[in-house]
Amino acid sequence: xxxxxxxxxxxxxxxxxxxxxxxxxxxxxxxxxxxxxxxxxxxxxxxxxxxxxxxxxxxxxxxxxxxxxxxxxxxxxxxxxxxxxxxxxxxxxxxxxxxxxxxxxxxxxxxxx
Amino acid sequence: xxxxxxxxxxxxxxxxxxxxxxxxxxxxxxxxxxxxxxxxxxxxxxxxxxxxxxxxxxxxxxxxxxxxxxxxxxxxxxxxxxxxxxxxxxxxxxxxxxxxxxxxxxxxxxxxxxx
Numbered sequence: 001x002x003x004x005x006x007x008x009x010x011x012x013x014x015x016x017x018x019x020x021x022x023x024x025x026x027x028x029x030x031x032x033x034x035x036x037x038x039x040x041x042x043x044x045x046x047x048x049x050x051x052x053x054x055x056x057x058x059x060x061x062x063x064x065x066x067x068x069x070x071x072x073x074x075x076x077x078x079x080x081x082x083x084x085x086x087x088x089x090x091x092x093x094x095x096x097x098x099x100x101x102x103x104x105x106x107x108x109x110x111x112x113x
Numbered sequence: 114x115x116x117x118x119x120x121x122x123x124x125x126x127x128x129x130x131x132x133x134x135x136x137x138x139x140x141x142x143x144x145x146x147x148x149x150x151x152x153x154x155x156x157x158x159x160x161x162x163x164x165x166x167x168x169x170x171x172x173x174x175x176x177x178x179x180x181x182x183x184x185x186x187x188x189x190x191x192x193x194x195x196x197x198x199x200x201x202x203x204x205x206x207x208x209x210x211x212x213x214x215x216x217x218x219x220x221x222x223x224x225x226x227x228x
């Protein structure tokens with residue numbers, strides 16, 4: 001059972017544009033939603049995370065938007081740069097269950113210069 | 114400070130052999146996780162350690178997989194009688210393990226190839 005659905009599978013954006021990646025979850029008990037960035041040959045690196053009591057969180061060029069009623073959250077990368085080209089994973093977890101992360105399938109982002 | 118380290122970075126083994134993968138978490142992190150990343154299954158949880166509590170083994174795919182954590186620090190993931198479907202990147206992550214400090218930091222992974 002896929003508990004976190006991520007789209008699109010791949011994305012091409014022009015330099016300076018906005019990259020948008022969407023995730024939807026099924027389990028309403030999830031209470032922590034991080035996004036990870038992964039470069040080839042490296043482990044995932046935490047980008048930004050949100051809890052369901054907040055509808056939006058911004059850190060630099062990265063923004064998470066969270067819609068609790070729709071059970072959806074998204075990552076927006078403003079002013080996308082070629083260096084942002086990587087695979088992005090959304091995830092969700094339940095604190096009381098040990099924060100075991102359930103990951104989306106990933107989105108391969110390519111920013112064209 | 115130092116991040117999560119894993120060794121070896123690459124491991125090639127023959128089908129049927131046992132392998133041990135090592136994870137050294139960030140100093141002071143009480144929670145340690147193992148995940149597996151494969152083309153077919155994506156990133157999936159394997160096992161979780163928190164302090165001195167019994168580990169949560171709910172993600173282990175078969176009884177050929179086991180893990181231990183000695184002294185609340187270094188962890189070893191053991192795969193017995195390896196199969197070709199075990200080929201994947203095995204990732205370790207650690208976190209403070211405190212309420213409100215959920216962030217998990219990943220190591221570079223061990224790429225396991227079973228021939």
